[in-house]
Amino acid sequence: MAKFTFRQKMAPEEREGLLIAFFKGLACVKNSKEAAQVLSDLLTEQELDMLSKRLAIARALLRGDNYQEIVIRLKVSMGTIARVSSWLQESGEGFRLIISRLKPESVPHRSSPADPITQFKRKYPQYFWPQQVLERVVIAANKREREQLKALIKKTRKKTLLMRRLDFLLAVSKQNYHTT
Numbered sequence: 001m002a003k004f005t006f007r008q009k010m011a012p013e014e015r016e017g018l019l020i021a022f023f024k025g026l027a028c029v030k031n032s033k034e035a036a037q038v039l040s041d042l043l044t045e046q047e048l049d050m051l052s053k054r055l056a057i058a059r060a061l062l063r064g065d066n067y068q069e070i071v072i073r074l075k076v077s078m079g080t081i082a083r084v085s086s087w088l089q090e091s092g093e094g095f096r097l098i099i100s101r102l103k104p105e106s107v108p109h110r111s112s113p114a115d116p117i118t119q120f121k122r123k124y125p126q127y128f129w130p131q132q133v134l135e136r137v138v139i140a141a142n143k144r145e146r147e148q149l150k151a152l153i154k155k156t157r158k159k160t161l162l163m164r165r166l167d168f169l170l171a172v173s174k175q176n177y178h179t180t
Contacts (some may be wrong), residue, residue, distance in 0.1 A: 057084040058095035138169040
């Protein structure tokens with residue numbers, strides 16, 4: 001972020017007027033594409049990364065993740081996490097507002113970075129593409145398509161690991177489908 005010398009500081013009234021105009025400008029943004037355009041023009045790539053990591057840290061802290069998980073997953077320092085944590089404890093209404101309005105599918109799923117299987121899947125994603133495709137199909141399927149997939153599974157005599165995974169995904173998605 002830019003730093004200002006004493007000579008560059010403006011009167012509090014002028015500063016307040018500029019901030020109000022800036023906030024009104026941000027409020028005019030209609031969607032995430034426009035937000036990306038505006039913020040890309042206003043901030044450097046490093047500043048964008050810093051702000052997005054702060055939001056991710058706040059989300060993780062509110063979810064109950066511990067500092068070590070956050071350090072490993074987001075590649076941030078303990079000091080950065082402590083700073084965001086203190087902001088959340090002091091007020092944090094802005095963080096909470098954004099996080100509450102994010103759609104669940106836009107929030108990355110929590111996974112344990114220390115889990116060797118998770119690390120292996122990240123390192124060798126090409127071995128897990130059938131599972132990933134199935135997960136996407138189940139997520140995108142409507143109720144009728146889910147029933148057709150279940151019928152297909154029932155017809156399969158010898159269930160492979162992949163078919164058992166699909167069966168599990170359908171059962172989980174059915175529970176989520178009825179709760180939403």
